[in-house]
Amino acid sequence: MSSLPMIPELLRQLMRKPATNLFPAKYLPPSVTEFLQSVASGKAHLTPPVETPPRFRGKIEYQKDGCIGCGLCVKVCPSHAIELLPETKRIRIWVDQCIFCSQCTDMCPKGGLRMTDEFLLATEDRYEENLIVE
Amino acid sequence: MSEGTGRKAPYIIPIGPTHPALKEPVMFTFEMEGEMIRDVDFAPGQTHRGIEWMGMRRNPVQIVHLTDRICGICGVSHTFAFARAVEQIAEIEVPERADYVRTIIAEFERIQSHLLWAGVAAHELGFDSLLHLTWRVREQSMDVIENLTGNRVNYGIVQVGGVRRDIVPEQHQIIEDCLATYEGLLSKLLSLFLDDRSIALRCRDVGVLSQKDALELCTVGPTARASGVNVDLRQDYPYSAYGDLDVRTILPDQYAGETRGDVYDRIVVRLLEVGQSCGIIRQCLDEMPAGEVTAEPKIAKLLAICKKASGEAIGRVEAPRGECFHYVRMEAQEAPHSWKVKASSYSNLMSWIPMLRGEQIADIPIIVASIDPCLSCTDRVAVIRGERRDILSKEDLHRLSVEATRRLQA
Ligand code: SF4
Ligand code: SF4
Secondary structure (H helix, E strand, O other), rough: OOOOOOOHHHHHHHOOOOOOOOOOOOOOOOHHHHHHHHHHHOOOOOOOOOOOHHHHHHHEEEOOOOOOOOHHHHHHHOOOEEEEEOOOOOOEEEOOOOOOOOHHHHOOOOOOOOEEEOOOOOOOOOHHHHEEOO | HHHHHHHOOEEEEEEEOOOOOOOOOEEEEEEEEEEEEEEEEEEEOOOOOOHHHHHHHOHHHHHHHHHHHOOOOOOOHHHHHHHHHHHHHHHHOOOOHHHHHHHHHHHHHHHHHHHHOOOOOOHHHHHHHHHHHHHHHHHHHHHHHHHHHHOOOOOOOOOEEEEOOOOHHHHHHHHHHHHHHHHHHHHHHHHHHHOHHHHHHOOOOOOOOHHHHHHHOOOOOOHHHHHHOOOOOHHHHHHHHHHHHOOOOOOOOHHEEEEEEOOOHHHHHHHHHHHHHHHHHHHHHOOOOOOEEEEOOOHHHHHHHHHHHHHEEEEEEEEOOOOEEEEEEOOOOOOOOOOEEEEHHHHHHHHHHHHOOEEEEHHHHHHHHHHOOHHHHHOOOOOOOOOOOOOOOOHHHHHHHHHHHHHHHH
16 A cells, blocks of 8 residues: 555544544634633533643733833833823733733733733624723 | 637636635736646735834834734744844844754744645645644644743744743653654655655646756745755854754755655655754754853843844844845834845745646646745735725625625615
């Protein structure tokens, strides 16, 4: 069978389990956020995701209390996702614009910014509450 | 049609700007004679995003993360080239360990990119089981990259002056496992691709690029090497850690004893390079010196250094598709004065024309794919005539569709 080397491989494959993890469900829901809500209320079943690696860069988390409003994070954000609010001297992060580079978290002198493991952010509404961190 | 005029050939087949047979947006116009391609022309420029324009309004610390996104597959080549250009202008000396980390990531990128390409090539030949197999094994390199950098695709590991994350001893094991898997798999992959009768039938002597054409068209990377051109920046212009490593160009005659410059040879070169990259990574891990991974860990200081710098420089790296080239000019300002990207595919696109001439319609997908084109990196300009372009949401598109139906009914 030297001219058809794939045949034995395919036969072996028949015995194996599929490699794909059917996350979050067998069919992709239109809105992941809504799907998660229905999972929370017990209406849908979630296939757990593959674990994220250590130091994964997911949705940003902001500790408002320590923030001094220095604006350094704004200065290094490549996608202009951070806005410095002049009234409160605090920041607002538009997660839909964030590119998860983690540069702001490296920059913050107060350590008030952190990347979490959360990655389920896909939605059609870019101004969803879940996507605005302040 | 032909009866009336008595004229059969040539007729024109347009393929693109987006077409299921092409994985990348580009507009082809084929001049056909029967099934045979008599001549061909193409127009890139369908996916221009203006990244350089954005970069010229940002500081280098921000730009490195934009460069990550120039290409969807080369997550490190562009950043690497850009950072090297800025480092030369600002006279920042990159610590040796950072060079090794960059090299390791760049080689993992080559592994995943070549495996991705091999899968696409199999798919273009209608060999989808091989596509699935190749992409499944590719996942392991993606997992390692994710573990080393924090993300699968946009690595964000390079910063001007070094890298942002070190490779710690606990990570050596997963790298080692991955290398062992690929080294074990390589002979199998070579056999699956190169001993297969249907692949040989479809790829041998198809899409030939002669060595002369390859040289004259300034082809780069595996496309050039498959035509017997001995070019590889890692060998000819060793940068970063490559100066300490002994990288030799891979040419198809090392495997098959001859160089024909066809699609088959392009498969040979890329698959052999997967093995070569494994060797390079292993050598880097063994020889990696201890020390810092960045010349300036304080980003505020780094910004100040960059702001003072003025001058111009080019950064070149050997990306999986060939030489990737960044030109940067800084004039003691926050943002660079100019920044120009020349992606590897830019140098390779012209080789499509000699490859496609004289071939059949059915060979178009595999020949187009054989240079591993990446149009989103290549497109640096778009021509728009007068029309307004805005973001169209799902609702807008739906409304436009309803309006179109109404117009037809009226
Ligand atoms: S992670 Fe990057 S893109 Fe996101 S807010 Fe921070 S700096 Fe901006
Ligand atoms: S860098 Fe930190 S302290 Fe400064 S504004 Fe941003 S979050 Fe606040």
